Amino acid sequence: MTKKITFPHIGNYYIPIKYLIKKTTLCEVIVPPKITKKTIELGSKYSPDYVCVPFKYNLGNFIESIELGANVILQAGGGCRYGYYAELQEQILNDLGYNIEFVNFIKNNRVSIFNIYKYVKKVNPKLNIFKYFYYLINTILMIIIMDKLQKNMRKNMGFEVVENSFYKIEKRLFEELQGEINPFKLFKIYYKYRKEYRECPINKPQNCLKVGIVGELYSIMEPYCSCFIEKKLALKGIEVKRFTTITYLLLQKKSKLKKLLKKGKKYLKYHLGADATESVVLTKELAEQGFDGIIHIKSFGCTPELNAMSILSKVSEDYSIPIIYFSFDSQDSEVGIETRLEAFYDMIIAKKKK
Amino acid sequence: MQKKIKVGIPRAFLYYRHSVLWKEFFEKLNCNIIVSPETNKEIIELGKKYSIDESCLSSKIYMGHVAYLCDKCDCILVPRICDYGKNNNVCVKFNALYDIAKNLFPRVNILNYNIEKTKLKFEFIGFIKMGLILNKNIFKVIYSYISAKLKEKKHNKILISQQKQLLDNNKIKILVVAHPYNIYDKYIGEPIIKFLKNMNIEIIHADLLDRKKAIKYSYELTDTLYWTYSKELVGAVNYYKDKVDGIIFITSFPCGPDSLVNELLIRKLQNIPITNILIDESTAEAGLITRLESFIDIIKGKKEKND
Incomplete structure (x- = not known):
């Protein structure tokens, strides 16, 4: 067989x-x-x-x-x-x-x-093991390239002049990545698309609304699970920042955890398990950087993120930064989420004007 | 004379596992101990107020107990457990209990020890560190810990041998599989136990089995499981499954480890009646009793057939 x-x-x-x-x-x-x-x-x-x-x-x-x-x-x-x-x-x-x-x-x-x-x-x-590592390195490079380019995309997608121009570039990128590749070609692809992303016409105001997304990894990385929340934010003209990517989880997490705990000393003494430590500390960091709001997403019953939520409410109070919590289950109506998002959007706009 | 320090111990979660150890340790160190009362309506209301509504019932009850103790003692014991060695983790709720309590009740002093064997934070070191806060004499602290630990071991042995005797009699025997903090809790487990006792049924507790042995037995049913507390229960199920007439799983909604482990066990164990009871804040006793009654009828019918 x-x-x-x-x-x-x-x-x-x-x-x-x-x-x-x-x-x-x-x-x-x-x-x-x-x-x-x-x-x-x-x-x-x-x-x-x-x-x-x-x-x-x-x-x-x-x-x-x-x-x-x-x-x-x-x-x-x-x-x-x-x-x-x-x-x-x-x-x-x-x-x-x-x-x-x-x-x-x-x-x-x-x-x-x-x-x-x-x-x-x-x-x-x-x-043999050399070949395996060659393919593995290619794979990791591919993941890094995808994450790096998408980071840029999230930043600017809300302000595109021509509709869907960023998605069109992304689609071409994925097509190219699915072809024959080697490390040199990957670098070439990276620089080519970085240039394209940068040159894509945008109309970005100086102090636009900035929102950070923290939470559980699957709901963050799988757009269907979170009812395409990033897309919806982009349509409203909001810059989105998120930290959880495969690059972070595979390569950076181990070395960064200790530093994170130090930064979040005010709230944490120990790790909360899974990605909850990040949720708390990054929220604090984003609040210090002057972000307008935080969106915390998780799937229903996710214990580590529930741990984080108990502490997040205190962070929100201390830094007076609005946080909205979404909990996704198998039966979510997109309309309900849109309504809540809209209310959140109105609130941060009103807060910003003040 | 120096005033004795009042140490508050919440009657939830690990209290049911370590009550003897904790009580003996603090008593030897000349502290007054206040254990919160059995879970009641007031405590559940307090717990609901202080926790996220999605968290599991057991953790809500825990927060309720901590809130109850808040103004009644000088410090509250909230341990933090991460793992008992490689591949022996615990539910992530235990990783965060300390930080949650600290942030929710900033004015309370919290006594805390940390167990994380993969980073060489052993129980012994944790207790010594904690004891030195209460008493400057390190020898006394070490002595208290060792004597408390010995007493706990003895206590567990007695309980286990008592249960062994129950296996020999002729009554209907039902294995109750639940975390100790669920089954011995007044709100979650006690109505079920009381009902079963009234029906003249012998209850076998899955948590009363030698822990090391239980973990060994558990590998026969599942080999990738990594939660220690669940492993102990799975091992007990494997050990007792041929010696009892039926199995009842009791879970608090929405327990993370149990959602997977219980489902796997129910799918793997055949030829034995099993029921899974899920309890949340709004569980009605009447509905529960109906389910238990019909379950017991099934067992009785099966037993008569075999006889």
Whole structure:
């Protein structure tokens, strides 16, 4: 039986993940269909009812791509509940009668690159460790490029002169990244698109509204889960800043944690677990930088972010910075979120005028 | 004469795991101990006021107890637990309890110890540091900790051996799987226990099993689990599953670890009646009792068939 590999969606990162799997295992990779209402409905049908939303999205992704013919599923993650998803998802899929191979890269609540290498080597015995690292470096470079360019995009997207011009550039970027690549080409792509992003005509006032987004990683990085909140903010002409990206989680988090704790000494003595420390400290930092408001998003029942929320209300009081909390579940009406966002927008505008 | 320091201990979360250790430790250090009363309406209301409405019921109750103790003692004990070694984490709620309490009640002195074995913060060091705040004599602190720890071990052994005797009798036996802070709580677990006792049923507690052994047993059912407290319960389920007639899972809504672990266990265990009871602030007792009654009827029917 030939192996057809699939993996769960998270934002646009399917491009580097697909590249890595395809190059190293030489198997066919099935990217799950884009997340739609059907995905979440399928997922929540078979999930325990009060589990957090990413579990449901992932399960929906799996079922949809199994229907497309996938028979190997890769899952990885860690931190809070994420690390234990895999075992239960495997059990659920088995109970549903699917005959699949479930590969879990999580060990000791952490993803290790050597675990991935071991698995890949088993599938594709011709692979050697140098080649593996070459592909891995390419993948990481790809992720860094995507994150860096998108950071710029979030900053300026709200002020574009021609509608959707930023999205058009992004689309071309993704197309180019999906072609044949090597490190030199990646650098070329980066400089080319950085120039394009910079030259894209914008009409940005001097003191525009600035909003920071903090919270749980999946809801932040998967736009469907947060009802495209970044897009909505951009339409209103707001500069958006967020810190949580895959680059941050994979490469920077470990070295930055200690510093963050020092900066947030006023509120924190210990780490709150998962990304909650960041949520508190970055909110404080953004408040000091003069941001107009903070949007805190998480999926329903996310324990680490709940920890952060108890402390955030105090930060908000001390720095008099408005914070709005969104909690996403499998049944969110986009209209309700829009209304709340609108009210928040009106409030920060009124505050700014004062 | 110096006035004795009043130490407040909230009767929630880890109190049910470490009550003997804490009481003995502070008593040996010449402190007065105030334990908050059993959970009541007032405490739940206080807890709701001080916590985010999405947090789990157990943590709301904890905050209620801390709020209750606020003006009744000099300092409150709020430990912070991160992990008991590699692959032995706890629910992230325990990581943040100290910081949450500190920010919610800024005027209260909080006694605190930290367990994070992967960073060499052992329980022993934590207790010594905490004890030195209360008493300058380090030998006395060490002596208090060791004697308290020994007493706790002895206490646990007695409880476990008592439970072992229950397994031999002929009554219907039901395994109750829940975190100690849920099952022994007046609001969450006690109505269920009381009802089962009235029905003349022997209750086997999943948390009363040698902890190290339990963790070993747990690997047979699930091998990627990394929450210590859940591991102990899973191990107990694996150990007791052939010795009891039915299993009841009790969870407070929306508990993070339980949402995954209980679902996995329910899917993995077959040939034994299982029910999962979810409790939140608005659970009605009548509905609960109906469910328990029908569950017990099923067990009785099954037992008669086998006899």
